[in-house]
Amino acid sequence: MVIVKKLISETNEKRKLLTKENEIYFDKLLIYIRSHLLLSERQSEEVLTEILDHLLSAQAEGKTASDVFGSNPKVYAEEIVEALPKEKKGNLITFGVEILCDIIGWFIIIGAIGRYFTKSDQIYLYSSIINVVAVVAIGSGLLYVILKQLKQGAFEEKMSKRTVVKSGVLGVVTFGLFIAILYLTDELGPLVNITWFTQLGAGSALLLISYLMKRDRTKSY
Known part of the structure; x- marks a missing residue:
């Protein structure tokens, strides 16, 4: 849980660096993934951190979230949820x-x-x-x-x-x-x-x- 809290805190801070468009896209992923309580909390937060880091790197190159993850965030989020393991x-x-x-x-x-x-x-x-x-x-x-x-x-x-x-x-x-x-x-x-x-x-x-x-x-x- 200490690690999970740290990941959540880091995510909240890094989100502030996103453009408005990218933040809206990322928040949709975040809400959808976190609303699945049966998924591993730690691995869910690790994936969100990886997505955010990848998005920030792409943003520095002038790309948007849609450019990186596709124009349909729901489809992408469902793929992530399918891949994540269940909580013990x-x-x-x-x-x-x-x-x-x-x-x-x-x-x-x-x-x-x-x-x-x-x-x-x-x-x-x-x-x-x-x-x-x-x-x-x-x-x-x-x-x-x-x-x-x-x-x-x-x-x-x-x-x-x-x-x-x-x-x-x-x-x-x-x-x-x-x-x-x-x-x-x-x-x-x-x-x-x-x-x-x-x-x-x-x-x-x-x-x-x-x-x-x-x-x-x-x-x-």
Whole structure:
């Protein structure tokens, strides 16, 4: 991860040297490639760095990105994605668990803060479990949709009205679905006494686990 962060930092700095035309072309490649989470992150960034270095050299000779990589950046980007290896399963699983701990941890902490103000030490067990599952499922679904939108929109000059409307509707529907789940599962299962402070500690513990997993995961890069 240290190497990946360094590559990303170098890419961000070198992008500033591109002409406007070349920067637009390169950014399309960058967005499309980075939106594929299942690809090896390190090798994806290494390829982007190589492309950028090659483009800067060509630019110094008066060439454009279209001259070097072709007039269709989507075709070129798809070829790159096809050639890149997948991320190791172990890394993907670790990353998934890390994100789950992060999402659930924050959800529990927010709930604990709310219960602190309501002065309630009781929760409905089944309702709480369903709510956590709903947060994870909806969050995962939103991530998938966002990445899909990034892939589709990477080569559009500007976001279409249809995409804007779809995104707005998706946001409203998602929010409404979550509220509906909270309402319909408000009082399910036995009541369990858990203080807000205990809940806060549980959420903090999950965030700590997420942090430690991220730290250990980054050492492997």
